[in-house]
Amino acid sequence: MIAIGLSLIFGVMGVINFAHGQIMVMAMYVSYWIFVLLGMDPYLSLVIVAAVIFALGYLIQFSVVNRILDYPEAMQVLPLVSVGLILENLALLLWGPDHRSPQTALSLKTLWIGPIMIDVSRLIAFGLAILITILIFIYLKKTTTGKRIRAASDNRTGAILVGINVDRIHNAAFGLGAATTAAAGVLLLPLMPISPHMGHDFTLTAFIVVILGGMGNLIGALVGGLILGFAESVSTLWLPATLKQAVSFSILIIIMLFRPQGLFGGKK
Amino acid sequence: MAKITNNGMDRRTFIKTSGIIGMSVAASSFGVPTLLRAAAPTIKIGSVQPATGPLAVIGVGQRRGNQLAVDYINSLGGIKSMDGAKLELLLGDSESKPEIGRSEADRLIRGGAAVMTGPFQSGVAMAISTLCEQRQVPFIMDVAALDKITDKGKKYTFRVFITVTGLLNGGIKYLKMVTDMKGVMPKRAVVTNTADAFGKGMSGGFVKFMEKSGLPIEIVDRVEYPLGIHDLSAEVARIKAAKPDILFPVSRPGDGIILTRELYKQRVELMGIYGPGSPGWYEPDVIKDLDKLIYYVMVNVPWINPSSPVYQQANAAFEKAHNRYLDTNSAYAYTGVLVIADILERAASTDPEKILAATRQTNFTKHPVVGGAIQFDEKGDNTGALTALIQIQPDEDLLKRVKIVAPKEFAQSDKIIFPAPQLWERS
Numbered sequence: 001m002i003a004i005g006l007s008l009i010f011g012v013m014g015v016i017n018f019a020h021g022q023i024m025v026m027a028m029y030v031s032y033w034i035f036v037l038l039g040m041d042p043y044l045s046l047v048i049v050a051a052v053i054f055a056l057g058y059l060i061q062f063s064v065v066n067r068i069l070d071y072p073e074a075m076q077v078l079p080l081v082s083v084g085l086i087l088e089n090l091a092l093l094l095w096g097p098d099h100r101s102p103q104t105a106l107s108l109k110t111l112w113i114g115p116i117m118i119d120v121s122r123l124i125a126f127g128l129a130i131l132i133t134i135l136i137f138i139y140l141k142k143t144t145t146g147k148r149i150r151a152a153s154d155n156r157t158g159a160i161l162v163g164i165n166v167d168r169i170h171n172a173a174f175g176l177g178a179a180t181t182a183a184a185g186v187l188l189l190p191l192m193p194i195s196p197h198m199g200h201d202f203t204l205t206a207f208i209v210v211i212l213g214g215m216g217n218l219i220g221a222l223v224g225g226l227i228l229g230f231a232e233s234v235s236t237l238w239l240p241a242t243l244k245q246a247v248s249f250s251i252l253i254i255i256m257l258f259r260p261q262g263l264f265g266g267k268k
Numbered sequence: 269m270a271k272i273t274n275n276g277m278d279r280r281t282f283i284k285t286s287g288i289i290g291m292s293v294a295a296s297s298f299g300v301p302t303l304l305r306a307a308a309p310t311i312k313i314g315s316v317q318p319a320t321g322p323l324a325v326i327g328v329g330q331r332r333g334n335q336l337a338v339d340y341i342n343s344l345g346g347i348k349s350m351d352g353a354k355l356e357l358l359l360g361d362s363e364s365k366p367e368i369g370r371s372e373a374d375r376l377i378r379g380g381a382a383v384m385t386g387p388f389q390s391g392v393a394m395a396i397s398t399l400c401e402q403r404q405v406p407f408i409m410d411v412a413a414l415d416k417i418t419d420k421g422k423k424y425t426f427r428v429f430i431t432v433t434g435l436l437n438g439g440i441k442y443l444k445m446v447t448d449m450k451g452v453m454p455k456r457a458v459v460t461n462t463a464d465a466f467g468k469g470m471s472g473g474f475v476k477f478m479e480k481s482g483l484p485i486e487i488v489d490r491v492e493y494p495l496g497i498h499d500l501s502a503e504v505a506r507i508k509a510a511k512p513d514i515l516f517p518v519s520r521p522g523d524g525i526i527l528t529r530e531l532y533k534q535r536v537e538l539m540g541i542y543g544p545g546s547p548g549w550y551e552p553d554v555i556k557d558l559d560k561l562i563y564y565v566m567v568n569v570p571w572i573n574p575s576s577p578v579y580q581q582a583n584a585a586f587e588k589a590h591n592r593y594l595d596t597n598s599a600y601a602y603t604g605v606l607v608i609a610d611i612l613e614r615a616a617s618t619d620p621e622k623i624l625a626a627t628r629q630t631n632f633t634k635h636p637v638v639g640g641a642i643q644f645d646e647k648g649d650n651t652g653a654l655t656a657l658i659q660i661q662p663d664e665d666l667l668k669r670v671k672i673v674a675p676k677e678f679a680q681s682d683k684i685i686f687p688a689p690q691l692w693e694r695s
Binding site: 191201 | 322324325328463491492493494496497498499501502503506521522525526529532533534535551553554557558559561
């Protein structure tokens with residue numbers, strides 16, 4: 001889902017969001033705050049968090065990304081890396097460097113089918129991830145804004161010509177991408193401790209997943225995520241866990257060599 | 269990508285920190301009238317700590333510990349044998365990197381530091397100690413454990429903290445004590461560690477010491493995972509498959525939480541968790557978040573001595589200033605500066621040779637940590653350094669859950685619970 005958000009942003013704007021992981025971490029902290037201060041379970045606060053982070057994404061697109069869309073790709077990287085740094089240090093300022101991991105109602109629940117253990121939090125995360133992906137898909141296919149987003153993505157000039165306010169559509173698309181990532185962060189909250197510096201890893205993993213699935217392809221991002229997750233878990237059976245990342249990057253290199261457009265990517 | 273970001277952040281923070289320090293140095297030299305400075309000379313102590321980067325949480329605590337001791341000594345009238353000279357702490361930030369630690373130390377020495385302290389990480393300590401030997405500046409390390417820092421006949425390097433060998437000896441000694449006392453002996457064990465220098469070194473050393481110890485515990489598997497991991501489900505599945513009776517984790521803050529929850533979820537049957545010497549089990553946030561799951565975990569660790577008046581006094585001041593308790597690392601940072609003040613008092617001079625002579629005569633007992641009198645052997649290591657065995661035990665008050673169970677003269681609880689109830693049988 002983190003990858004879906006990234007893929008969505010890339011698909012529409014053609015910009016790689018290097019602040020993606022940090023946006024997710026912000027979402028986790030917002031959700032953490034709601035949990036600690038109001039006692040609301042992360043699953044319930046998901047919608048609120050997504051809305052807050054949508055606003056954050058909207059703001060980032062409005063203030064930063066819209067101004068750099070026409071720049072060369074290398075120059076688009078830096079402003080977004082800076083946004084990531086600002087968010088990361090903001091988290092450090094607001095919540096301090098400690099690892100935080102609140103125990104939510106479901107964070108320790110497990111289901112047992114014979115000797116096989118199923119982690120309830122993971123099951124919920126998996127189910128909701130698929131549901132949210134489907135919802136985003138329907139949103140993009142059926143609603144007017146969704147259609148406008150796709151139009152702006154397909155042909156920016158064309159979209160401007162038919163009277164779409166492309167800047168606003170871009171704001172909404174970035175917001176939507178950020179909100180998707182926010183939802184992913186909330187689903188992860190019961191599974192891992194949060195700390196301000198954990199964003200990079202997720203940006204990187206999401207990036208691999210997006211390349212694996214095909215840049216800008218949402219189904220590709222979902223399938224790519226499943227493949228990568230499966231490969232990393234299975235690899236620990238034979239390889240030291242320290243080589244997990246080597247496995248992901250090997251997959252990345254293989255894909256780049258044999259299918260640079262990604263598994264589901266069309267020609268560009 | 270991650271690399272780019274790291275560099276960016278570090279450079280900025282570096283510029284920012286050095287800017288602030290630069291400004292304060294400038295302010296102190298221009299703002300204060302020269303005559304006044306001559307009347308009450310200050311003695312500068314250079315403190316290099318990992319104040320930013322992955323170990324920032326510890327580094328900031330270290331600085332605060334150093335500063336608290338400086339303020340305390342000054343409030344008592346400074347160094348009396350030197351006409352009440354006040355101490356001044358010069359701050360350096362290693363950013364958790366040896367090369368930066370060295371250049372920061374260099375800067376502080378050029379800024380007039382008569383004695384250096386710090387730096388928490390052994391790698392940084394190696395770099396600074398080489399520099400201090402060249403510049404002939406005494407280096408009294410508050411925290412840094414690797415044995416070889418004080419090897420090779422270094423003259424100016426001393427350590428208040430315990431060595432890795434001391435730490436491992438403590439780990440084996442207390443394990444023998446617990447198994448003897450309880451009359452139970454685990455047969456199979458798994459060692460886990462993070463894949464950083466400390467994790468690899470510590471777990472490798474522990475396995476070697478176990479083999480030599482004569483304890484009939486077989487280490488059936490070793491599980492290593494990267495620092496800052498977010499998910500340990502596959503690793504814990506491997507631990508479960510190895511069917512251990514006891515787990516020896518060498519962790520860092522963060523992974524202890526994930527490991528324990530995963531052990532619970534996967535119903536891994538254990539007699540207990542015994543940390544040979546690493547963080548991740550006794551931090552207030554971890555104890556709060558894990559609640560009952562962290563009960564009965566034992567860790568061998570250099571620890572604070574809450575019953576000592578020095579600790580109580582320092583802790584009250586620390587809590588007032590920073591709203592958190594004086595933890596073991598900050599307490600060692602505090603001790604480091606107290607020892608330096610004691611040395612300066614006896615040396616009555618900032619001449620390096622006089623400081624060295626006084627350092628070798630050190631016999632310092634009024635400190636806030638578990639251990640005997642601080643004395644330095646010919647290598648510069650503290651012969652009084654000791655570890656404590658702590659166990660997390662049920663208590664209404666969150667902060668009182670960590671109990672010293674050994675050595676006896678420091679113990680806060682006379683019972684040790686082992687084997688522990690299984691994680692999922694606790695409510």
